[in-house]
Amino acid sequence: MGIKHKLPFLRWSVLRMAVGARNITTTGQIGDGREAAAAEYVVANARAGDPDDVIATIDRFAYEKSFLINIGDEKGALLDAAVRRAGTALALELGTYCGYGALRIARAAPAARVVSVELAEANAEIARRIWAHAGVDDRVSCVVGTVGDGGRTLDRLAAEHGFGPGSLDLLFIDHDKSAYLSDLRSILDRGWLHPGSIVVADNILVPGAPEYRAFMREQQGRMFDTVEHRAHGEYQSLLPDMVLESEFLGGG
Ligand SMILES: C[S@@+](CC[C@H](N)C(=O)[O-])C[C@H]1O[C@@H](n2cnc3c(N)ncnc32)[C@H](O)[C@@H]1O
Helix, strand or coil, X not given: CCHHHHCHHHCXXXXXXXXXXXXXXXXXCCCCCHHHHHHHXXXXXXXXXXXXXXXXXXXXXXXXXXXXXXXXXXXXXXXXXXXXXXXXXXEEEECCCCCHHHHHHHHHCCCCEEEEEECCHHHHHHXXXXXXXXXXXXXXXXXXXXXXXXXXXXXXXXXXXCCCCCCEEEEEECCCHHHHHHHHHHHHHHCCEEEEEEEEXXXXXXXXXXXXXXXXXXXXXXXXXXXXXXXXCCCCCCCEEEEXXXXXXXXX
């Protein structure tokens, strides 16, 4: 792996991302078309119907072409292990982006249904294209919306995707960092988690979700049993980041 991968700030596509930081919060994209380019690259270069090759091709695009804000290969391995540990039959992801995280969940749980909630329609379209190419679109879907919309999206998940009390095995939180805790609380209020469900949360250090981390520390051994996994930010080995893996113990 070259020096530019170790020192991400030397990569133009990372600097360009810093310029696009405001775009990400308003449109869900970095603003230079790289997300659509990633889907084109996958369709052109990855073997159809092969989730392993699609995931590897997205990682290659992020390392060699343009940096992407997927969970990435290093932290993705932590997600894979949590999906397996939860014995996942039904998973919910918050924040779809290009569909990479949901595809990793689907690969780690080959019989599971995976539903991902995304604010930006353009990202949903990119993710669906990638899932179709990987051959998982019969069991991976995107709902355009947000948990913070007063219950509309959660109602849709219940009515159209079979979410209900105790149904959710794996929750992957990876969207608006300031909404991690409030959205978790909304899902707890619905009673969708069961003892043994696992909640994985990315980017605890960068950009950072301190309120969520404090909540999990306060709930340690009560509502949740949490492991703090130290790792690095996506697609580089310099900046530290952290993934929280929290097993639901019950209550709420
Ligand atoms: C870090 S990316 C998700 C990466 C993805 N989980 C993966 O690993 O491939 C964050 C995504 O969350 C979306 N987003 C931001 N705020 C959101 C919200 N309140 N509800 C749903 N999606 C949101 C953004 O549009 C963006 O696509």
